[in-house]
Amino acid sequence: MDLQASLIEQVRDAAGARQPLRIEGGGSKTFYGRVVNGTPLPLAPHRGITAYTPSELVVSARAGTPLAEIEAALAEHGQMLAFEPPHFTDRATLGGAIASGLSGPRRPCAGAARDFVLGVNCINGKGEYLRFGGQVMKNVAGYDVSRLLTGSLGTLAVLLEVHLKVLPAPQRELTLYVECSPAECIRHTNEWIRQALPISGSCYLDGQMMLRLSGTGPGVAAAAHRIGGEVFDESNRFWLRLREQELPFFDTGQPLWRISVAPATPPIPLEGNWLYEWAGAQRWLTGPVSADEVRQAAVLAGGHATLFRHGDRTGEVFHPLPAALWSLHQRLKHSFDPAGILNPGRMYPGL
Amino acid sequence: MSRHPIITELRRQLTDACVLFEPEDLRPYECDALSAYRQLPLAVVIPETAGQVRATLAACTEHRVPVVARGSGTGLSGGAMPLANGIILSLARFNRILGIDSANRVARVQPGVTNLAISKAAEPYGLYYAPDPSSQIACSIGGNVAENAGGVHCLKYGLTTHNIQALELLTMEGESLRLGGAALDAPGYDLLALLTGSEGLLGIITEVTVKLLPRPHAAQVVMAAFASVEAAGAAVTAVIASGIVPAGLELLDNPAIRAVARFMDTGYPADAAAILLCELDGEPEDVTAQIEQVCAVFRNAGSTSMQVSGNEAERLRFWAGRKAAFPAMGRLSPDYYCMDGTIPRRHLAHVLNEIGQLSKEYGLPICNVFHAGDGNLHPLILYDANQPGELERTEELGGRILELCVEVGGTITGEHGVGLEKINQMCVQFNSAELEQFHAIKHAFDPGELLNPGKAIPTLHRCAEFGAMHVHHGRLPHPELERY
Numbered sequence: 001m002d003l004q005a006s007l008i009e010q011v012r013d014a015a016g017a018r019q020p021l022r023i024e025g026g027g028s029k030t031f032y033g034r035v036v037n038g039t040p041l042p043l044a045p046h047r048g049i050t051a052y053t054p055s056e057l058v059v060s061a062r063a064g065t066p067l068a069e070i071e072a073a074l075a076e077h078g079q080m081l082a083f084e085p086p087h088f089t090d091r092a093t094l095g096g097a098i099a100s101g102l103s104g105p106r107r108p109c110a111g112a113a114r115d116f117v118l119g120v121n122c123i124n125g126k127g128e129y130l131r132f133g134g135q136v137m138k139n140v141a142g143y144d145v146s147r148l149l150t151g152s153l154g155t156l157a158v159l160l161e162v163h164l165k166v167l168p169a170p171q172r173e174l175t176l177y178v179e180c181s182p183a184e185c186i187r188h189t190n191e192w193i194r195q196a197l198p199i200s201g202s203c204y205l206d207g208q209m210m211l212r213l214s215g216t217g218p219g220v221a222a223a224a225h226r227i228g229g230e231v232f233d234e235s236n237r238f239w240l241r242l243r244e245q246e247l248p249f250f251d252t253g254q255p256l257w258r259i260s261v262a263p264a265t266p267p268i269p270l271e272g273n274w275l276y277e278w279a280g281a282q283r284w285l286t287g288p289v290s291a292d293e294v295r296q297a298a299v300l301a302g303g304h305a306t307l308f309r310h311g312d313r314t315g316e317v318f319h320p321l322p323a324a325l326w327s328l329h330q331r332l333k334h335s336f337d338p339a340g341i342l343n344p345g346r347m348y349p350g351l
Numbered sequence: 352m353s354r355h356p357i358i359t360e361l362r363r364q365l366t367d368a369c370v371l372f373e374p375e376d377l378r379p380y381e382c383d384a385l386s387a388y389r390q391l392p393l394a395v396v397i398p399e400t401a402g403q404v405r406a407t408l409a410a411c412t413e414h415r416v417p418v419v420a421r422g423s424g425t426g427l428s429g430g431a432m433p434l435a436n437g438i439i440l441s442l443a444r445f446n447r448i449l450g451i452d453s454a455n456r457v458a459r460v461q462p463g464v465t466n467l468a469i470s471k472a473a474e475p476y477g478l479y480y481a482p483d484p485s486s487q488i489a490c491s492i493g494g495n496v497a498e499n500a501g502g503v504h505c506l507k508y509g510l511t512t513h514n515i516q517a518l519e520l521l522t523m524e525g526e527s528l529r530l531g532g533a534a535l536d537a538p539g540y541d542l543l544a545l546l547t548g549s550e551g552l553l554g555i556i557t558e559v560t561v562k563l564l565p566r567p568h569a570a571q572v573v574m575a576a577f578a579s580v581e582a583a584g585a586a587v588t589a590v591i592a593s594g595i596v597p598a599g600l601e602l603l604d605n606p607a608i609r610a611v612a613r614f615m616d617t618g619y620p621a622d623a624a625a626i627l628l629c630e631l632d633g634e635p636e637d638v639t640a641q642i643e644q645v646c647a648v649f650r651n652a653g654s655t656s657m658q659v660s661g662n663e664a665e666r667l668r669f670w671a672g673r674k675a676a677f678p679a680m681g682r683l684s685p686d687y688y689c690m691d692g693t694i695p696r697r698h699l700a701h702v703l704n705e706i707g708q709l710s711k712e713y714g715l716p717i718c719n720v721f722h723a724g725d726g727n728l729h730p731l732i733l734y735d736a737n738q739p740g741e742l743e744r745t746e747e748l749g750g751r752i753l754e755l756c757v758e759v760g761g762t763i764t765g766e767h768g769v770g771l772e773k774i775n776q777m778c779v780q781f782n783s784a785e786l787e788q789f790h791a792i793k794h795a796f797d798p799g800e801l802l803n804p805g806k807a808i809p810t811l812h813r814c815a816e817f818g819a820m821h822v823h824h825g826r827l828p829h830p831e832l833e834r835y
Contacts, residue, residue, distance in 0.1 A: 055592035056695055078594050107535070114541055115513050128784040136693045137725040138510060138765035140499045140548045141773075141780055142789055142808065147512070147544030156540075168594035190454050194477060196565035198634065219637035260534040264454035281535045302533040319538040324526040328795065329539055335791035347539070 002062070003046040004129070004160055010041060011158060011341075012127025018339045023154040025064060026091030029100050033153050033346045035313045041158065043095050049073055050161060051135065058118060058135050059166050063095025063159040070094060074166055082110035082167040086243050095159045101151025104243040105201035105212065108193075108263070108278045114150040116165045122149060122157035125337025135163045154343035155351055156336040170200070170214035174221075175238065178209045178229035182267045185209040186280040190264045193279055197223045201239050204276035205249060212239060242277070245309075249275050249284070255311035257285040257294050261303030270297050284308075295319060318347060355393050357414045357438065364406045371395040380439050383424045383431040384486070385772055387688070387742060392419070392433030397441045401557055405525055407440060408555065412523060417801050420551040422463060422491030426498060427689060428770030430550045430806055440555065442493050448472050449558070455533070456563045457516055462493025462556045466500075469561060478563035481508035484766070485674065493556045499548030501766030503599040503673075506724040507632075508564065510766065512547040519558035520546065523797045531560065545792070550768050551803040553796040567632035570598065571642050572669045575654040576623035580604055580719075583625035584699035586652035587723045590629065591696070593648050595641055599630040600724030601673055604703070607680075607718040607731075608672075614679040617672030620656055627723065628673055630666075676720040677731070684716070684733035688745050691773075692756030693765030696726040705755055706730050713748045715741075727765035728756070754779050769807045777807075778814035786811060 014021050020038030047064035054077040061070055067087050074080055084104025085097040098120070103112040119133025133139055133146035149157055180188070185204040189211065193199055198219060201212030210232060213220045224231070232238065241247050250256065252273075259268065263281040267274070272287020285294065291307065298305035304319035311317075321329060326348075333340070333351050345351065354372065361370045371377060372394040381389040393416065398404045411418050417437030424431055433439050445461035448468065452458070453476040458469055466487040470479040483502035484490055490500065496518065501510045508514070517531035531543040546553055577583040583602055590597065603611070603626050608619045619626055627649070631641045642659055649657055660666035680687045694702055703719060710717040710732075721729040730752055734745040753763040753776045763769070763776040777786070789808045793800070809817075 053695075053697060055588045056697060057591060057596075058695070101536075101541075111509070111513060112536065114544055115509065124788060128788070130785050130788055131781075132785070134760065134762055135695055136727075136761050136765070138501055138505060138693050138722075138727050139762040140510075140766060140768055141762050141764050141777060142769075142785070143553075143792055144499070144512065144544050144548055145788070145792075148541055150541060150544075151536075152540055167596060171594070187454075190456075194453065194456060194565050196477075196568055196634065198637075215634065216637045216640040218640055219634045222634060222636045260536055262452075262455045262457075262533040263535075264452075278535065304532070304534065304538050306538070321539050322529075324522075324528055325530075325539065325542075328522075328528070328542070331795035332540060332792065335795045336788070 001045055001047060007041070007046060007158065007160065008123055008127055008129055011123045011125070014039065014341050015125060015127050015339050018341060020341050020344050023099070023158055023343050025093035025096035026066065026089065028087060028089040028092040029096050031309055032100055034317050034349070036343050036346045038344065043158070044091070044093060046160065054079060056135070057137070057166050058163060060135060060161060060163045061094050062161050063093060065094045067092045067094055067097055075169070078169050079166045080169045081116065081164065082106055083113045083116050084243055085113060086245070088244060094162055098150050098159060098162050099152065099154045105203070105239050105277060108281060109200050110167070114147045117146045117150050117162065118165055119163040120146045120149055120159055121161040122159050124157045125339055125342045130157070133163065137165065153346045155333060155347050156342065158342065172215060172217045172220045173200070174213045174224055175232040176211045176213070176224060176227055176229040177232045178211070179207055180209050182274065182276060185276065186264060186266065189279040192227060197226065199279070202277065202279050203242055205247070210238065249273065252286050253310065254286045255307060256309040258306040258308040259283040259285060259294070259298050259303060260306070261298065261301045265301050265303070268297050268301050270294065291316070321348070357410060357416045358394050360410045360414065361394065361396055361407060364410060365396065365398060365403050369397050369399065369403060371397070380421065380424070380433060383421070383426040383429060385427055385429040385432070385770065387736065388429050388432050388771060390433045390435055392435070392437055392439045395439040395441060397444055399444045404440070404521055404555060404557060407438070408521060408523055409525055411438060411801060412799060415799070415801070417804050418523070419803050420497070420555055422494030422497070423465065423489050425486040425490040426494060426768060426770065427691070428764070428768040428772040430498065430768050430770035430803070432771055434805065442491065445557070451476065451563070453478065457560050458563055459558065459560050460492055462559060463491050466490050466492055466495055473563050477566050479566050480561050481514050481564050482511050485677065492559050492561065496547055496556055496559055497549065497551050498768040499766070501722070501727070503601060503722060505722065506600060507596050507598045512544055514562050515543065515547065515559060516562050517560035518543060518546055518556055520554040521557055522554050523799060523801050528554070548768070550770065550807040552793055552807055553802065569635040569638040570630060570632035570666060571638055572660045572666050573629045573642060573645050573649065574619070574658045574669050575627045575629070575649040576620045576656045577625050577627070577653065578623070578655050580625045580703050581700040582653050583627055584703065584723070586627060586649055586654065587699065588696055589648050589652050590645060591724070593644060595631070595644060597629045597645070597724055598632040599628065600722070601628045602626070602719065602721055602723035603673065603676065604719040606716065607676055607720045610679040610683045610718060611672045611676055614675055614682060615671065617668065618658070619672055623655065628669055673720065680718060680731050680733060685735040685737065688732040688734060688749055690728065690730045690732070690749050690752050691764045691767040692753050692761055693725065693727045694756050694759050694761035698759040699723065699726065702728065702755060702759060706752055709748055709751055713744055715745060715748055725765065726761070750776060771806055774806070774809045774813070775817040777809050778817050783811055783814070786814065
């Protein structure tokens, strides 16, 4: 259903009344970011795939379209969303996936959500309908606002429609597992990637490294032969459960930290349970650690930390920004949403 | 002639060797690679240290003098063309590779380092920097970031924006910012994406961290000839639909093939209406399997002849013709004008036919050599600037081609940037509210409007004037604006 006109009107009215809005998709990522107080602006009914020609490698859909619906349409033609967005519930929408900017196991080899966004149609905080980017592979006309909006958690604009690049699904995939230490896993995985082995997923947990290979049949077989290790069955379920955070590791009810560092960074000496993804570039931690300890350790390792799940959702959830960068964020927010009505505080207090 | 006080100020703050102001010294900077537009600046500043860049910006802020950043000057859209009342800030002396981290597959480089120098420095590690604009031996990485440069391998490996990980930036107010970082993502808004392709309007790039990719172990090219441009266009679609993402997929039409043939022996069939060059790369097993698949697709699509490169020398020979295409046009015609519109691939045949019609209408020959896999067209209009009125007719024809691209759902520029060249067509692609949002973003970074003003994003006033001359389908593009 196309609710564009009504959504524009609602944002315009809210801007006039300076009434904060809480943008809602399928509610699958409500746990993520900070708590927002505002009138709900439901996007889920604004749904439907608006254009999909498989040979163009582009799909366009309204923001409320369930991710599952899009993935099913792509799968019929042997294609996929290569950034493997996490759903977290079966109600996850395209708009939520792009607004949160989250990516799954294939991210280091294929790219992140922002890398696949070709264009968006949106409403800024003044209630103006705007289109940026488009449905073509290359487009450098105007600033790249579509990618700026990706991961901005609805604080700059309400996404109405998104144009995404899609890719053919690999002809063959295979998962291997090897017993090793976390340091060995990080070293080996990065070395194999440097040697151009087709690694499309990596995970280290409980003394085991899991590697997913993607390519043609002969290519995957050759790479598997070079790496060695054992072939893991049920491989798709494993990567799906990892992406959806359904592995027992994630099921603690404790604060879950996401630590983002350069992939080859050696293990960080912080007590707790660790899970490594993205060849070491994305690490998950649960344990008896304070926010200060985690943030300090992340900075020391050259990265940043996010309180991904649980903990205090009214405090600082994302890594604090240096003063000059923060001031620029405020000015940019003001340029899109001068009345400060779009998801205020979802990312940072005061933004 | 009295000198502008900024010249005295800059010479006082920087060494004399860093500041050029005599007309004969300014001449080499009067244009970028869009040489039809020329202008001398007030001065050219060529700093050697970050402190000097900062001092230059401070002086320009104080004197309210606009700043146009310049890398190697290979841009094709006039983005680095000087302003009469402004200075050129050349980053040419920032040409050091600061470090290569092979384990993390990144390189930290200064903005004046050339694109190709990065790949050369990374070669001992089996790594390279993927985006390869045709000017890669000369163009600077800072300029690549400012323009979001592409190349022939974008369909598989992306543009600049997909291949950089961090930027150091100086704002016009003198703040030093680090965008992105060592990790694959950074907290806050994706300013790295916003800065990439911002054409020097938001900040001065002082350092770039690029991603390096493993050099593929194998690469092979299929050269396939077709009896019509339509058939070649349909073959492009068929390859993509078959589930293969080629490393490169380029089309040359018959005028282009013949122009190249006069220049060198490439082995391209001279009578083909169009040829496709399709490169596959990766592990040897993958490449062998996919070459067979692509050949089958081309055969089904009616290819009249096909050759697969049997070795590296042959692969390079197939590419040599493509790479020589633009210089070959230079031999054929006193001047040529290169367009950069990008369209949904399914409209390739239609748009190429329309371009052929426009070519006849204006009496100006057009050759087509382009990134077919991306739908990124590069029609080359051949003209002679010494013939009165021919440049103006060429510009008008170019404008018509860009508007055709927008009409079929495409864009006026895929990889060359808007600069000065396509600024009027921005009024066709974007409406007033969208342009106002762009200006508001600019204002957040550069409230004094001193960074490359007048480029990339047109004022609404300019659009109103352009629109007044230029009515489409009986509809004014900006009906809300007053016209006078």
